[in-house]
Amino acid sequence: MIRIPFLLFALASVSAAQSGPCLADAFLDVSEAPGAGPAYPRPRVEATCEGDELVVRANGIPHYEFVQVTPNPLLERNNEFRLPAKPSLADKPVPIPLLGGIGVAVNGIVIFGPNEGPVPAEEQFGDPVFNAIMDACMGHTAQEYHYHAMVQRCLSLGAKDGDPSPILGFGYDGIPIRGPWGCIDADCNKVVRHRSSWEKVREPHQDAWDAYEYVEKDGPEYLDACNGHAHDDGDYHYHVTETWPYILGCYSGTPTGGPVRGRRPPEISQARPGQRGERPGPAANRPPRAGQGGGPPRGGPPRDQRPRPEEVQAVASALNKDVAEVAKALRVEPGGIKPINFAASARTLEVDTAKLIESLGRTPPPPRQRRNVAPPGEPECFFRCGQSEENAVGCTLTPEHKVLCFRPCDDNKCG
Ligand SMILES: [Zn+2]
Numbered sequence: 001m002i003r004i005p006f007l008l009f010a011l012a013s014v015s016a017a018q019s020g021p022c023l024a025d026a027f028l029d030v031s032e033a034p035g036a037g038p039a040y041p042r043p044r045v046e047a048t049c050e051g052d053e054l055v056v057r058a059n060g061i062p063h064y065e066f067v068q069v070t071p072n073p074l075l076e077r078n079n080e081f082r083l084p085a086k087p088s089l090a091d092k093p094v095p096i097p098l099l100g101g102i103g104v105a106v107n108g109i110v111i112f113g114p115n116e117g118p119v120p121a122e123e124q125f126g127d128p129v130f131n132a133i134m135d136a137c138m139g140h141t142a143q144e145y146h147y148h149a150m151v152q153r154c155l156s157l158g159a160k161d162g163d164p165s166p167i168l169g170f171g172y173d174g175i176p177i178r179g180p181w182g183c184i185d186a187d188c189n190k191v192v193r194h195r196s197s198w199e200k201v202r203e204p205h206q207d208a209w210d211a212y213e214y215v216e217k218d219g220p221e222y223l224d225a226c227n228g229h230a231h232d233d234g235d236y237h238y239h240v241t242e243t244w245p246y247i248l249g250c251y252s253g254t255p256t257g258g259p260v261r262g263r264r265p266p267e268i269s270q271a272r273p274g275q276r277g278e279r280p281g282p283a284a285n286r287p288p289r290a291g292q293g294g295g296p297p298r299g300g301p302p303r304d305q306r307p308r309p310e311e312v313q314a315v316a317s318a319l320n321k322d323v324a325e326v327a328k329a330l331r332v333e334p335g336g337i338k339p340i341n342f343a344a345s346a347r348t349l350e351v352d353t354a355k356l357i358e359s360l361g362r363t364p365p366p367p368r369q370r371r372n373v374a375p376p377g378e379p380e381c382f383f384r385c386g387q388s389e390e391n392a393v394g395c396t397l398t399p400e401h402k403v404l405c406f407r408p409c410d411d412n413k414c415g
């Protein structure tokens with residue numbers, strides 16, 4: 001049974017961090033930063049306070065040297081995030097989405113959750129840190145450069161290890177994300193490195209959310225299931241951790257922020273394939289769009305697709321399994337805050353995904369086309385992971401956030 005510390009939500013004195021001014025100043029001035037490199041556009045991030053929103057406009061280019069760990073090109077974006085400037089805690093934690101953005105770092109880079117996408121087969125929805133597909137700042141490129149974990153020294157030049165950490169980003173609920181160190185007494189006589197309370201129960205190659213369980217722990221260094229905590233003065237925030245879930249395990253507030261959809265922000269300069277040395281590809285040929293971070297639409301919480309109790313009962317009957325076992329596999333056990341993932345649930349229950357979804361009374365999506373061909377515009381030496389390929393040298397992520405293996409070609413196009 002997973003126990004969630006709802007206690008902090010019941011404390012009247014606890015509030016989300018900003019009772020004071022909007023925290024636009026937490027964002028970096030990247031105008032003098034070295035940038036990603038001479039082949040790339042300059043980084044751009046602007047944060048302003050507009051009414052009750054913290055508005056962040058950024059082009060998704062890191063302010064430090066880009067070291068390519070996947071063959072996906074680093075492309076300029078045109079992102080606009082609107083976060084609640086004065087967030088409040090929700091009645092109970094809200095699951096983060098399985099895929100896509102959940103926050104924005106102080107350099108304007110989008111933050112994703114702690115799992116990767118559905119390909120390759122043996123690493124579906126695995127832990128990308130464990131599977132070693134991140135750069136030294138815990139970012140990598142797919143549709144855009146994004147973080148699955150955060151490294152304080154990459155996001156704060158002034159911060160020293162062992163000193164109370166600065167804000168490194170914000171969740172889409174507007175709650176600040178601080179670095180790993182924090183004071184545990186009012187006078188800050190003692191600083192600790194905060195620790196996640198999630199425990200690894202098996203190797204997270206695949207279905208990372210099923211490889212970790214939250215177990216409430218005593219000790220001021222330990223964080224709640226969302227990777228946050230409240231200080232004595234009632235200030236609630238998240239801390240990044242060295243271990244899963246690295247940044248956020250869930251939202252403690254209401255995720256009304258995120259990329260703006262439905263209107264186009266002002267134009268900024270766009271990457272042009274072939275002019276700055278990017279690899280030509282389909283994504284490079286179209287202008288960047290706002291709202292591709294994959295976060296929840298603005299103005300409301302994410303659509304609730306969590307199975308209802310009667311659906312859990314129906315699945316248990318159809319599969320002739322115990323209701324509690326099915327609820328846990330579907331990630332809807334009491335207090336559960338893991339993102340829904342029917343493919344992972346089906347693996348746990350040892351049934352076909354389509355059959356599980358039908359048992360829920362829902363319509364399965366059309367089967368995905370599985371073709372061993374390169375994405376449009378990419379060299380033909382890409383192939384789907386999951387195949388036996390002794391010359392494979394690594395994996396990459398497509399604009400659809402799928403992982404592909406790659407290997408050297410005869411003509412060295414992909415080598
Ligand atoms: Zn990723």
Ligand SMILES: [Zn+2]
Nearest residue numbers: 182231237239
């Ligand atoms: Zn703290």
